[in-house]
Amino acid sequence: MGERVTISPVTRLNGFWRIDVQIENGVVRDAWSSGIFFRGFELILEGREPRDAIYLTERICGICSSAHGMASSRALEDACGVEAPRNGVLMRSLIFAADMLQNHIRHFYLLAVPDFVEGPDMPPFLPRYNVDFRLSKNATERIMANYLESLKLTREFLEMQANLGGKAPHTHGILAGGAPVAPDADKIRYSLSVVDRARRFIMEKYIPDVYAIGEAYPDYYKIGRGHGNFLAYDQFPQAQPDGGPVHKGGVMIDGRVEGLDLETITEHVKFSWFSPEDGPRKPGVGSTHPDVRKVEAYSWVKAPRYNGRAVETGPLAAQWIARGYRRGISVMDRHVARALMTKEVAELMREWLLSLEPGKPVFESYDIPAEAEGVGTVDAFRGGLGHWVRIEGQRIARYQIVTPSAWNCSPRDDSGQRGAVEEALAGTPVENPRAPVEVGRVIRSFDPCLACAAHVIRDDGSSEDIRVS
Numbered sequence: 001m002g003e004r005v006t007i008s009p010v011t012r013l014n015g016f017w018r019i020d021v022q023i024e025n026g027v028v029r030d031a032w033s034s035g036i037f038f039r040g041f042e043l044i045l046e047g048r049e050p051r052d053a054i055y056l057t058e059r060i061c062g063i064c065s066s067a068h069g070m071a072s073s074r075a076l077e078d079a080c081g082v083e084a085p086r087n088g089v090l091m092r093s094l095i096f097a098a099d100m101l102q103n104h105i106r107h108f109y110l111l112a113v114p115d116f117v118e119g120p121d122m123p124p125f126l127p128r129y130n131v132d133f134r135l136s137k138n139a140t141e142r143i144m145a146n147y148l149e150s151l152k153l154t155r156e157f158l159e160m161q162a163n164l165g166g167k168a169p170h171t172h173g174i175l176a177g178g179a180p181v182a183p184d185a186d187k188i189r190y191s192l193s194v195v196d197r198a199r200r201f202i203m204e205k206y207i208p209d210v211y212a213i214g215e216a217y218p219d220y221y222k223i224g225r226g227h228g229n230f231l232a233y234d235q236f237p238q239a240q241p242d243g244g245p246v247h248k249g250g251v252m253i254d255g256r257v258e259g260l261d262l263e264t265i266t267e268h269v270k271f272s273w274f275s276p277e278d279g280p281r282k283p284g285v286g287s288t289h290p291d292v293r294k295v296e297a298y299s300w301v302k303a304p305r306y307n308g309r310a311v312e313t314g315p316l317a318a319q320w321i322a323r324g325y326r327r328g329i330s331v332m333d334r335h336v337a338r339a340l341m342t343k344e345v346a347e348l349m350r351e352w353l354l355s356l357e358p359g360k361p362v363f364e365s366y367d368i369p370a371e372a373e374g375v376g377t378v379d380a381f382r383g384g385l386g387h388w389v390r391i392e393g394q395r396i397a398r399y400q401i402v403t404p405s406a407w408n409c410s411p412r413d414d415s416g417q418r419g420a421v422e423e424a425l426a427g428t429p430v431e432n433p434r435a436p437v438e439v440g441r442v443i444r445s446f447d448p449c450l451a452c453a454a455h456v457i458r459d460d461g462s463s464e465d466i467r468v469s
Contacts, residue, residue, distance in 0.1 A: 002029060005433050009036065010443065012111040014063045015450030017409065019443060021425055023433050031418070031425035033409045035301035035450050038273070042288040045399040050076055050368050050391055053399060054175065057387065060401070062169045063449060066099040066161070067380035068387070068401075069174035074237065075387040076176035079374025082366035084238070088178020090352045091362055093239045094191065095165040095173045096378075097349050101198060102157035103381040104315075104342045105206060107447045109150040112335065115441045116213045117143050129435035134216040143212070146205045153201055160194045163187055178363040183356040191353050199346045202339070210339045214332045224331040224442040226424035227310050229253050230317035231407065233260070233377040233384040239352065246348060247322040249379065251306055257321055261307075262375060262386070267402065268303040268413035271296055280305065280414060283388040283400040284373065301450075303410035303419060304402050312420040313383025313407045314446060315341040334445040368394045380404055382447050408446045421446055 002024030010017040018034040041060055045053055054072040058065035070092065077083065084092075117140055118133040119125030135143070158168040164187060165173020166180070173179050214221065230252040234245035249260050266280035275291040283304075291297075303310075311317075316337040319325040325337050369391060377386045383404030390398035410419035418426070421443055430438050 003433050005436055005439075007436065007439065008034075010440075010448075012114065012440075012444060013448045013450065014061065015405075015448070017448060017450040019425075019439065021428075021430075021436070021439055023430050023436075026429055026431065028425050028428040028430060028439070031422040032298055033301070033411060033419055033421050034299040035409065036299075037450075038290055038300050040288065040290075042399050042401060045396050048396045050079070050389065050394070050396055051176065053387075053389065053396060055170070055172075057401065058170045060403075061449060064099065064103060064381050065169040066096045066165075066171055066174060067378060067385050069171060070096050070378045071376040071380070071385045071387040071401075072389075073174055073176040074376030074378065075374040075389045076376070077366075077374070078376060079372040079389055079391055080176065080366045080369060082177050082364055084176075084178035084364055085361045086243075087183065087357055087360045088175075088362040088364070089238045090356055091164060091179035091181065091183060092174045093236050094349060094352055095161050095171055095179075097236070097345050097352075098157045098161045098164070098191075098194075099168075099171075100345055100381050101342055101349075102154040103447075104338050105150050105201075106154045108206065108210065108335065108338065109147045111447070112444050113143060113147060113209075113213075115437060115444060116217060119144060119147075129437045129440075131432065131435050131437055135212070139212055139216070143209050146201075146209055149201065149205070153198060156194045156197070160191050163190060175363065177366055178361075180363065182358065182360075182362050184358050188353050188356055188358075192350065195346055195349045195353065199343075199350070202343050202346055207339045207343065210335050214336065217332065220331040220441060221328055221333065222330055223428055223438070224334075224424045224445060225329045225427075226312055226420050228255070228329055229306075229309055229311040230320050231260075231306055231311040231313045231384050232318040232321045233379045233386070235318060235322075235379040236348070237378060239348070241355075247318060247379075249377070249384070250321040251311065252317070252320055253307070253309055253311075257323075262377070264307040265386070265402065266305055266308075267400075268305060270303075270414045271411040272299050272302050273297045274302060283386065283402055284375070284390070285398075286388075286400045287398075288400070297411075299411040301406050301410055302402075303413040304406050305413055305417075308415070310410070310413065310417050310419055310423065311407060312424075312446075313404050314338075315383075317383060318379055331441055331445040334447075338447070370394055382449055383407060403449075405446075405449045409448050409450065421448070
């Protein structure tokens with residue numbers, strides 16, 4: 001029969017998450033991923049002035065707020081038919097990229113490293129599972145020193161984001177139509193100094209540390225494969241000199257890479273606490289109606305699917321689709337792909353800073369139409385993020401958000417197909433069910449952010465109707 005092990009809430013991630021695994025003969029045979037809080041931002045947005053969506057959706061998460069700002073801005077630009085000037089595109093790409101680098105560096109050192117490296121006997125490294133630490137004393141001390149240095153660097157990136165965009169998190173510097181603040185020599189010089197320090201840290205410490213852990217844990221190049229299907233949206237849309245993305249988005253299904261068709265994306269709610277249950281819906285006509293009485297449901301996260309298939313999204317997906325890093329699909333491959341993406345983005349940031357033109361426009365004004373629809377997608381820190389907006393009477397009539405962690409951490413869909421993390425856990429060896437460190441290594445390799453999934457809870461467990469107006 002085996003044993004069912006519950007980990008709730010999962011620590012060292014952003015947001016609140018529950019994982020259940022069925023372990024038989026030392027191997028995970030099945031898994032269930034549950035977002036345990038409700039997110040109601042789509043309901044909050046209905047009836048609002050469309051420009052509010054950028055600032056409100058940034059509040060979905062304090063960790064990846066600029067990603068929602070980017071997707072929301074692009075959805076509104078699509079609906080209103082406006083195009084940002086190149087200076088504005090570069091300014092908001094830099095704000096977004098600064099947030100991305102601090103996210104990736106923080107994910108590795110603060111959230112993932114404690115799964116592999118034995119930290120000092122003090123919080124936040126305690127409590128922990130004291131099992132399977134394989135690095136030498138010298139390697140452990142070196143990585144822990146880099147852990148502390150990474151904190152300073154992530155703070156500098158947030159300061160850079162505030163310098164370019166007014167504040168961090170929840171920047172004011174990303175708008176439909178461009179950016180509100182023009183670049184000047186001081187901002188460019190200051191940002192270059194931060195980026196150059198980051199480039200050295202990434203090359204001399206971050207990437208070597210990832211490979212050092214990979215050498216000590218070679219079995220994790222084979223653990224956590226999942227479905228093997230990937231999705232990535234355009235990376236840094238409009239940022240290249242020709243107005244195109246850094247990398248074109250796409251999907252990889254059954255090993256074949258092809259272009260994206262957003263019309264094939266649907267959201268399933270059979271195993272989510274949402275109604276109705278009349279089958280999967282496209283995000284553009286989707287709804288967000290909580291239904292806490294559904295017996296089969298086990299998550300507040302919907303189950304997005306591409307042409308009916310569960311897909312993984314994130315840096316490893318982007319690398320495979322862009323024909324970059326393709327060593328494999330596993331826990332360690334996700335860490336390597338994220339580190340290599342960080343290096344690439346740091347190099348791009350330097351190019352963009354040197355391409356800014358002080359004195360040139362950063363914003364294109366526009367009017368809100370009486371009726372319109374728009375879609376905004378970006379390849380965010382954790383993968384593909386999409387916002388769908390419907391405008392009626394110059395107000396938001398419908399808004400739907402499909403996050404990267406919904407793709408990765410979804411429950412089963414209408415056909416019973418497991419989500420990406422659930423599938424990646426299947427087959428994972430677990431030495432001791434009382435200390436399932438192996439499960440933590442698999443799920444954190446996805447850099448989950450369940451803050452995107454839910455936001456309301458009462459500490460006494462009772463329920464209450466809340467109306468936001």
